[in-house]
Amino acid sequence: MKRKTIDFISLGCSKNLVDSEVLMGLFEANGYDVTHDSDNPQSDVVVVNTCGFIADAKEESVNTILELVKAKEEGRIKKIFVMGCLSERYLADLESEIPEVDGWYGKFNYRQLLTDLNGSKYCTGERKLTTPRHYAYIKISEGCDRHCAYCAIPLITGHHKSRPIEEILDEVRTLVKGGTTEFQVIAQELTYYGVDIYGEQRIAQLIEQMADIEGVRWIRLHYAYPTHFPWELLKVMNEKPNVCRYLDIALQHISDHMLSRMRRNTTKAETIELIKRLRKEVPGIHIRTTLMVGFPGETDEDFKELVDFVKWARFERMGAFAYSEEDGTYSAEHYEDDVPEEVKQQRLDKLMRIQQNISAEIESSKVSTTMPVVIDRTEGDYYIGRTEYCSPEVDPEVLISNTYDLKIGEMYNVHITDADEFDLYGEIVE
Template sequence: MTSPVAESVSPSYEKKRIYLETLGCSKNQVDSEIMLASLQNQGFEMTKTPDSAEVIIVNTCAFLTEASEESINRILELSDFKSTGNCEKLVATGCLTQRYQDSLAEQIPELDGLFGSNGFEQIPELVYSMYEGPGQTKLNLEQKPHYRQFEEQARIQTTPRHYTYLKVAEGCSNMCSFCNIPALRGNFSSRTVNSIVTEIINLTKKGVKEINLISQDTSSYGKDFKNGTGLATLLKNISKIEGDFWIRLFYCYPNSFTDEVMEVIAGDKRFCRYLDMPFQHINNEVLKAMNRKIDRAQIENKIQEIQKHLPDLAWRTTFIVGFPTETEDHFQELLEFVSAGHFLHVGVFSYSHEDNIRSAKLGDPVPNSLKQERRKQLMEAQQKVSSGRNKSWIGKQLKVLVDGLSEESDLLLQG
């Protein structure tokens, strides 16, 4: 499907070869797939390496300072192809440009184009504009993303053929104090049920076997609609699709993960018995300072409810250590909670002090060395849990998707 916007700006001069590189999360990857489709539909030739490209586009990440620095360093590395390769124009898009905008343009004069985190199907318009006059070209930097405006947009799958990511919403309205996503991506905005169902049908026809539903807060799907549509409604409609495929849910906020959603998942084995639900902490004081709108008792009740409906669930969560108000007692409470063995997988992040988040006013009193030590202790505790849980799978036969040979040995398969 070709973007109407892109059709209207196509000039007659020669199309350029373009290299697009994606940094950051799977949601960024979907955005890049939309850009690839729009560019290809306009006749641009996509290259797999930057050395032969005349236009280089970097889809950046700026969720944390470390990610911002990685994005900036990669932009500067790729700028070398202006002298060593064929690069004529260098473009940054995504969260980094949305976050820093004018300052980024000043600090990296090598950039010829800056594109925000909205309306990715319009990327051909930026490419054309760069060649129409001197100076830096900017597009879609002022607007906040609104996913429904291009929910039918085509994309080119960049994952292996058998699985893909499908973004069901954009933005976030939870306003956690440690997170800058609402500023970078706007308020939560859901795609329609019909557009998602249609895309799943088309993906399964192409042979995709696993579809990963993603957003910043998947369990809040539909809350911005006026008709009562929610995640349960979406999953019920997906259940009506015929075919042999799996659906996996990522990034579910515990508060809005309802009994009805659990019942729908339990009623269709094509919904993977897997759940990614970040809790971030377990201490009530820390949770309140994080503005998580949930306490320990509610978290434990939610865990019990989900385990009742889905006893065979493989559960992944994430926690943050070193939050400004976290004391040693708070951390020990978190360590004991993780050691109790609720989860199969746990990700642990050290708190990152950012200048554009609400918790910035709390300072950054926990030393980095202590953050790293707490992270290490939490990961070691979870490794013991995971080891014991993994042993329970020995001797069982399961249906799996095989990705290919293992990187460790040709005698092993991975999937």
């Protein structure tokens, strides 16, 4: 009997990817042949996991759905189902505007899709990784209780909901048994972890226990929030060698004027003190941050403060984006989007040029050092790897000649021989 086929297309963030992997595992356990992000889907069923965060992401999601509608009309696929943030937020509009879709699911009821297709209750299945086997994303919570003026995430995902510690640890143990050694810990706001179910921040305890699991080689932390930072987490980072000296913490801006209008519940002085303390208590830490330009009311002086801050902080990893108004957010309802688009772009370009130079200097400082590197893949004439300071897909990589005989997922000592703005080059230390 021919097995049914189903292809998943996962858009947006790594938190979405985890949801897709969970559902893929369920479908595979129930007799489906499952593929992910095929270039040319030709399946019985295609499921699109959408993003609804910002305008560009929403546009990409809608365009992907429309392309699949065309494929369905041409007979290349049979059914289309949509899940995720976009359909969670705009379900009624989407149902009326794209009736060719066979079913719509939101951010939280997507497991129902398997029951609806099979006509019976589903059996459980292990999460099916779409990443290389040696690393995985671990989602420790959903939702967010912060209410930043520009952000639609709380409107989509609701209040912060932590997963119990033991449930997360069990997932890590299962993945380790399957060969996973590196874990990117993700949440919309991981520093708030545990407050809703334990009455206090428990992120340090969670990471400490995760680090003690045999076989866990690296743990990397994503999406912290600067207010009420749990300082005990830095103690764990120092004491546990498999907790990477890496922190992803979105700061958004530095001027008190902007931080107040953004409803960030912090100040310039507190942010500067945070950066100083992170660097003092975890020597060598690599900080990844995200900044925003063009928020309503941003003046030339506000932007100058931001530029000066970036030059002072010298972030090892930094991304930036221009403000775009999102329906239903505080800023959309209370502020005029008054910074011209060309000014936003000019500010964004200037900020990223400064960061490019900083990044080049930081990466160049690693030349002539030797660092542990995990190998992710091969590409052209190179093996592509990462150090503890590099998260998959978003950070600089290490390129090593493919004249060596290296294994994907294994770690090697690499002598760094050269660098550019975003990548390192190295040789294996025999």
